[in-house]
Structures are given as C-alpha cells and as structure tokens.
Amino acid sequence: MAKFLLVQGTDFGVGKSTLVSLLCRALRNKGFKVSPFKSLALTTLTEEVEGGEMAFAQVVQARMAGVEPDLRMNPILVRPKGGGRMDFFVRGKKIPSSKMRSEFLAEWEEEVRECLSQLCQEFDLVIAEGMGPARAPYYREPLSSFLEFANWRTAELADAKIILCTDEVEAPTRFLSYLSEQERRRVEGAILTKFELSNVVTEWGYREMAGKAMARWFGWVYGRVGEVKFLSVLPESEGPQLDPLLPSPKPSLDSVLRTLEEAMQRVEGYLRVKKILGAL
Amino acid sequence: MTAKKLMVQGTFTGAGKSFLVALLCRIFREEGYRVAPFKLLNWTGVVYRDEEGREFGYSQVLQAVAAGIKPDYRTNPFTPKTLPGGKLDLLIEGRPVYRGYSFPWTLLKGWTIRRRRILGKVKEAGKRCFEDLASEHDIVVIEGSGPSKVLWMGFYTQMIEIANQWVAETFDAPVILVGRCPQVVPPLLSHLRPEQRERFKGMVLNPFVAPRVLSYLTGKKEREFEKEFAEGVEKEIGLKVYGILPFFEELSKLPPLDPILYGEKVPLGAWEKVISKIAKEARKHLDVEGLLRIAK
Numbered sequence: 001m002a003k004f005l006l007v008q009g010t011d012f013g014v015g016k017s018t019l020v021s022l023l024c025r026a027l028r029n030k031g032f033k034v035s036p037f038k039s040l041a042l043t044t045l046t047e048e049v050e051g052g053e054m055a056f057a058q059v060v061q062a063r064m065a066g067v068e069p070d071l072r073m074n075p076i077l078v079r080p081k082g083g084g085r086m087d088f089f090v091r092g093k094k095i096p097s098s099k100m101r102s103e104f105l106a107e108w109e110e111e112v113r114e115c116l117s118q119l120c121q122e123f124d125l126v127i128a129e130g131m132g133p134a135r136a137p138y139y140r141e142p143l144s145s146f147l148e149f150a151n152w153r154t155a156e157l158a159d160a161k162i163i164l165c166t167d168e169v170e171a172p173t174r175f176l177s178y179l180s181e182q183e184r185r186r187v188e189g190a191i192l193t194k195f196e197l198s199n200v201v202t203e204w205g206y207r208e209m210a211g212k213a214m215a216r217w218f219g220w221v222y223g224r225v226g227e228v229k230f231l232s233v234l235p236e237s238e239g240p241q242l243d244p245l246l247p248s249p250k251p252s253l254d255s256v257l258r259t260l261e262e263a264m265q266r267v268e269g270y271l272r273v274k275k276i277l278g279a280l
Numbered sequence: 281m282t283a284k285k286l287m288v289q290g291t292f293t294g295a296g297k298s299f300l301v302a303l304l305c306r307i308f309r310e311e312g313y314r315v316a317p318f319k320l321l322n323w324t325g326v327v328y329r330d331e332e333g334r335e336f337g338y339s340q341v342l343q344a345v346a347a348g349i350k351p352d353y354r355t356n357p358f359t360p361k362t363l364p365g366g367k368l369d370l371l372i373e374g375r376p377v378y379r380g381y382s383f384p385w386t387l388l389k390g391w392t393i394r395r396r397r398i399l400g401k402v403k404e405a406g407k408r409c410f411e412d413l414a415s416e417h418d419i420v421v422i423e424g425s426g427p428s429k430v431l432w433m434g435f436y437t438q439m440i441e442i443a444n445q446w447v448a449e450t451f452d453a454p455v456i457l458v459g460r461c462p463q464v465v466p467p468l469l470s471h472l473r474p475e476q477r478e479r480f481k482g483m484v485l486n487p488f489v490a491p492r493v494l495s496y497l498t499g500k501k502e503r504e505f506e507k508e509f510a511e512g513v514e515k516e517i518g519l520k521v522y523g524i525l526p527f528f529e530e531l532s533k534l535p536p537l538d539p540i541l542y543g544e545k546v547p548l549g550a551w552e553k554v555i556s557k558i559a560k561e562a563r564k565h566l567d568v569e570g571l572l573r574i575a576k
Contacts (some may be wrong), residue, residue, distance in 0.1 A: 011461050012489060084499035136463065138512025143494060168292060168459075170467040196293055200540050205366040221432045226467060245493045 003120050005280060006160040007191075008130035008151055010171040015193040017057040017242035019165050019234075020129045021260050024065035026273050027125060035119050036061030037128035039112045039157075040076040040150040043243040045250055052092015053077060057129070057242035060256055065127075072115040076108050078146070080245070091115070100142055105149055109157070116158050125280075128154065134164075135178045155186055161280055163231065164190040169218070173226035188279035189229035192219060198235040198270070208269060211235065215270055231275045237263040283316075283414040286575040287448050287479075289424035291459030291468060296486040298339045298538040299531065300458045301423045305347035306559040307568055308419050316413045317343035317355050319423040320406045321443035325362035325542030327371075334374025335361065338545055339538035343421075345548055346555045354409035358402045362541050370398065372405050395435070399442065403450075410451055419575060422453055429471045445472070448479050454574050456522060457483045465517040481574045482520040484566070485513070487527040502526075506565065523566035530554045 007023070009016045020036055027034045041055035047069075049059060054074045062069040077089040085098040090111055119126050131150035133139065139147060155162060164172050164187060172190040179187070195218065198211035219230035239259055240251045286304070290297040301317055308315045322337030328351055329335050340355040353374040361369040363380065370378040377398060413420050425443035430436060448455050457465060457480060469477050491505035510521040534554065535544040 010463060012493075080497050082496050082499070084497070086497070137516055138462070138509055139490070140508060140512075142497060143490075168461045168464045170464040171461050173467045174463040196540075203541055204362065205364060218433075225431060225471075245489070246496055 003124070003280075004116075004126045004128065004158040004160045006128045006130055006151075006155050006158070006162045007165050008134035008155075008162055009132060010164060010166040010168070010175050011133045011136075012245070013241070014165050014167040015239070016129050016165045017061070018237075018239045018260070018263065019191060019193060020127055021057075021061045021064040021242075022264055022267060022271065023127050023276070024061050025260075025264055026268070026271055027127070027277075028064075028066050030273060030277075032124045033067070033122075034065040034125045034127060035067060035070075035123040036065060036073050037116070037119060037126050038074050038131070038150070039116075039128070039154040040078065040108070040131060040146060041074050041243065042078045042080070042131060042146055042150075043245060044079060044247050045242070045244060046077060046079055046089075047253070049092070053079075053089045053094070054092060055243060056250070060242055060253065060260070061127075061129075063253070063257055064260060067123075072119055075111045075115045082247070105145065105153075108149070109153065112154060113157050120158075126158075128158070128160065130154070135175065137178065152183065155183075160186060161188050162186045163188055163276070163279065164228075166190055166192055167194045169222045170226055172228040176228065189231040189275075190223075191231050191276075192233045194236045195233050196236050198233070202235075212269055231279060232270055232272045234267045234270045237266040239263050283417050284419045284575040285414070285422060285451055285453040286419065286571065287422040287424060287451075287453040287455045289428045289444050289448075289455050289457055290426070291457060291461065291464050292427045293540075295427075295459040296525075297423050297458055298343070300484060300486060300525075301421050302339075302343045302346040302537070302555055303559060303562055303566075304421050304571065305343050306555050307563065307566070308421070308572070309346075309348050310559065311568070311572070313418040314349075314416070315347040315419045315421060316349060316352070316417040317347060317423065318410055318413055318420050319356050319425065319443075320402070320410075320447050321358045321360070321425045321439060322356045322538070323360045323362070323425065323439075323540055324538060326539055326545055327359060327361055330374070332374075335359065335371055336374050337538070341548070342537060342546060342551055342555075343423075345552055346559075347421075349417075352413075354412055357405040357409040364542070372398075372401055373409065377401065399438075402442070403446070406447070407450065414451075422447060422451065424448075424455075428455075428457070428468055431471065445476050449476070452576075453479070454481045454576055455479045456481060456571070456574075457519065458486050459483070460485065460487060462513045462517050465519065480519060482522045482570075483513070483517065484523045484525065485509075485521065486523075486525040488524045489527055491524060492526055503564075520570070522570050523562075525562060525565050528558050528561070530558060 045056040047059045058074040059069040071092040079087040134151040202211040215233035219233040223230040326338040327335045328341045334353040336356040341351040359371040495502040
C-alpha cells in the first residue's frame with residue numbers, strides 16, 4: 001500500500017482543504033496515524049506554531065488528524081502581500097526576499113524531499129493537498145510554476161497516488177486529457193464535492209438513504225460516461241475557506257474545527273473510505 | 281414574434297444563471313431596450329403571489345425588477361413548487377394543475393399517463409406566454425433550468441431537456457453558457473446533438489477569481505489578466521468568452537436568488553439597489569455590445 005496520497009483539484013475553491021481535513025479525520029477513526037501535507041502553500045491565512053509560521057489550513061488538518069501541527073507538514077509557505085511582493089517561509093523561517101526567483105524552486109525541492117521522507121517514516125499515511133487547478137492550459141506565470149511545483153513535482157518526489165477533487169462532475173474528463181500518460185497512471189479516481197441534489201433530497205423530507213442513492217447513481221453514471229472513477233460523491237456542507245489567496249479575515253481555530261466536525265457528520269455516510277483506501 | 285432573444289444556460293445548478301439573467305436585464309434596459317426575463321421551468325419553493333392569486337418563481341420577479349417591468353406570471357409559465365415533506369405543487373401559468381405530488385406515490389397512481397398530458401400543457405403554455413412577451417418587448421432574456429443536459433436521471437432529464445434544448449430550439453434563441461469552470465464545457469457539449477451545439481455562441485465565467493488573484497500577486501492590472509484568460513479559455517473550449525465576472529460581495533450577503541427548496545426571499549427594495557450597483561461594476565467585465573450582437 002502506498003503511503004502518500006495527493007488530493008489535487010481541478011480548480012481553485014473546489015473544497016480540497018476541507019476534503020483533506022475530512023479524510024484525515026475519517027482515516028484517523030479507522031485507526032491510522034495520519035499526517036497532512038502541503039509542499040507549497042500560497043495563502044494569506046497563516047498561523048504561528050512552535051518554531052515558525054505555517055499555513056492555517058495545514059494546522060486545521062493536523063488537528064483533525066489528531067496530531068500536533070509540525071512545520072514539516074508545510075515546508076514552503078508563500079504569503080502574498082499584494083503589489084507583487086510576497087513573504088517566503090521555508091520550514092517556518094522567513095527568508096529575506098520579497099520577489100520570486102527561479103533558483104528558489106530547486107532549493108525548495110530538497111527541502112520538500114527531506115520533509116516528505118521524514119513524515120513517511122513517522123506516519124502510517126500522508127494525505128497531501130495540491131494547489132489550485134493541478135493543470136489548466138490557460139494559467140500563466142507566476143501562478144503556473146507554483147502550480148506545477150505544488151502538484152506535479154511533489155507527486156513525482158513522493159511517488160504519489162492522486163485523487164482528483166472537483167465540484168463539477170465533468171471537469172475530470174477534460175482534465176485527464178491534459179496529462180501525460182505517466183501522470184495519468186497516478187490518478188486513481190475522483191471525488192465530487194458540493195453535490196447539491198443530495199442536500200435537496202434530504203432537506204426536502206426524504207430519508208438520508210435517498211440522498212445517498214442519488215449521489216451513488218450520479219457518480220456511477222458520470223463516471224462511466226466520462227471514463228473517470230468516482231470514489232465518493234459528497235453533499236454540500238457549510239465550511240469556512242481555509243486557504244484564501246486574497247486577504248480575508250481569519251476565523252478562529254476552534255470555530256473552524258467545530259464546523260468541520262459538523263461537516264464530518266454530514267458527509268460521513270457519503271465518504272466511502274474503503275474505496276479510497278483501495279485506491280492506494 | 282418581434283423581440284430579440286438571448287438564452288442563458290448553466291453548466292450546473294447554481295452556476296449563476298438567475299444572477300446573469302437579472303444582470304443582463306438591467307444592462308440592456310440601461311441601453312434603452314424594453315426587456316423581459318423568461319424561464320419556462322422554475323423548480324423552486326420560493327414563489328411570488330400576484331393580485332390575481334397566480335403563483336410563480338420569485339427569481340423571475342427579481343429579474344423583472346432588474347428589467348424595470350412589473351411582476352408577470354408569463355415570465356415563468358411552469359413552476360413545480362416545492363412543499364415540505366417531499367411534495368410538489370405543479371403550477372402552470374400560475375394556477376395549480378396538480379397538488380401535493382410526491383414521487384413514489386404518484387408513480388403508483390399511474391402518473392406516467394398523466395405526465396405526458398402535463399408536459400404537453402407546459403409546452404403550450406410556454407409558447408403562449410413567450411409569444412406574448414416577445415410581442416411586447418424588444419429583448420427577451422431566456423433562462424434555462426439546471427445544467428444544459430443531465431444524463432440518465434429519468435424524469436429529471438426529461439424536464440431539463442424541455443426547459444433548455446426544447447426552449448432554445450422552439451424559440452430559436454442563441455445560447456450563452458454560464459459557469460465557473462471552463463473545463464466542463466467540451467464534455468457537456470459533446471452530449472448534445474450537433475444542431476443543438478450550434479446554438480451555443482459564447483460563455484460567461486462567473487465567478488472566476490483568477491484574474492483578481494493574479495493582479496494581487498503581481499501588482500499588474502486585473503483587466504490585462506482577464507484578456508489573457510479570455511483568450512486562453514476561448515482556445516480551450518472553442519466558444520467566445522463574453523465576460524469574466526468577479527465575485528460580488530453584495531450578492532453573497534443576500535439569500536440565494538433561486539433556491540430549489542423553500543427559504544428566505546430577497547427583499548425587493550434592497551435588490552433594486554444591489555443589482556444597479558453590481559451592473560455598474562459588471563459592465564467593466566462584460567462585452568455588452570458583443571452580447572447584443574449575438575441576440576437575434
């Protein structure tokens with residue numbers, strides 16, 4: 001069984017961070033020792049932990065996994081300050097530069113490799129999160145090199161299995177056509193988030209079972225048509241934005257954890273953990 | 281029929297169709313046209329009740345307000361109205377034709393026979409209402425229902441087909457897609473027949489935050505990135521991009537415009553203010569002339 005699972009998104013804001021949080025909790029409940037991971041986080045929301053600065057989403061995910069947040073879970077952090085300036089943190093330590101340089105990527109790679117191998121030794125499973133749309137032909141610099149590093153370079157370094165996270169049922173079909181043969185082999189399936197019809201059915205007064213049946217059927221149909229395997233179809237659940245790219249007010253950690261607990265209860269029946277573990 | 285027509289279809293439920301139609305109604309009206317919204321099928325629990333006692337989708341009233349016309353039942357001829365407990369009232373032209381319909385029950389009672397008759401009535405009512413609206417206005421902005429196409433969902437698929445492709449075909453309307461993810465467009469269009477596909481003239485991305493993010497990251501102007509993205513997306517999906525709309529803060533503070541279930545109504549007074557403010561901002565991101573050119 002592979003130890004490293006990478007959750008990639010087909011777009012920004014599809015619910016990757018929330019999905020990774022929920023997966024961390026679900027797998028912890030199954031008795032695994034799980035660690036979250038994000039090689040490169042690009043976000044304005046950060047949190048001070050012991051030894052340095054780390055992305056807020058990874059702190060939340062570590063808490064959901066029931067482990068202490070660790071700087072190795074987020075080796076590289078880029079915090080945009082607007083107007084082309086950014087703060088760069090390598091393992092929590094700020095480096096004295098506010099502009100992106102091309103030699104950074106090679107240095108970061110070493111850092112990521114080291115953190116990865118340590119985490120893989122200490123934990124049963126590492127659930128990593130990619131960044132933004134893992135590949136989309138209409139993204140340019142400076143985003144595209146960040147995206148490429150956080151998604152594909154990381155996958156190679158860790159020899160990862162990939163699960164796609166999407167909120168549009170037909171996005172994975174097209175997405176897969178952007179990948180090379182080798183990259184496609186890593187992709188084990190997709191998880192659809194924010195499937196509203198299940199919410200409608202259950203809130204309307206039908207039983208939970210009907211909502212689940214709807215989600216299953218939908219995943220099966222579109223999986224067959226689009227030649228993608230849907231490992232789960234999850235209903236919409238209230239959740240805060242964990243890694244915004246634009247400046248936004250910081251929610252308190254406790255309130256975020258509470259909403260995620262609620263979300264966990266909501267999606268528990270929909271998350272097919274066995275199927276996801278089978279993908280590894 | 282004299283009016284020009286333009287249809288908005290979504291890549292999925294909640295793609296922002298209702299909002300875009302309201303926005304276009306507002307903008308076209310500001311350009312000096314007499315505009316009316318139209319949505320054949322609006323499955324919703326939030327309805328408006330007029331003086332005559334006719335009930336129809338509340339989101340059409342919001343669009344009518346944006347267009348500066350009175351609430352009119354003809355803007356929404358068919359309204360499956362959600363009731364608590366898994367039930368529906370079917371309303372045609374604002375009057376109930378079937379009360380308290382619940383799925384498993386009515387199937388047992390031979391709904392299949394009645395279904396064809398009701399769908400026939402829906403189509404008739406749709407034609408009647410649309411022709412009326414078209415003779416009284418300069419432009420009718422038509423809204424589809426749900427996604428353009430749903431596969432293998434039985435009755436739901438049938439309804440969506442009528443509300444989207446049948447409407448576009450019968451009223452001969454050019455279609456623009458609205459959605460947040462351009463990647464879904466090629467697979468979505470591949471489910472349609474070639475003559476249906478030809479009606480699709482363009483796309484509006486809503487909300488698409490990447491240009492704003494990039495402008496924040498680099499300090500360059502948002503407008504430049506929008507142009508760049510529009511070109512990239514056009515190449516990718518083969519449809520012209522008529523606008524990249526940002527995320528509107530004001531909109532997220534309101535209750536949903538067109539929920540399937542029952543819920544809070546958007547207050548009309550506040551809506552009037554919000555939509556005129558958004559329209560001013562959105563003009564910078566939309567190719568209004570281009571949209572008027574494809575309307576026919």
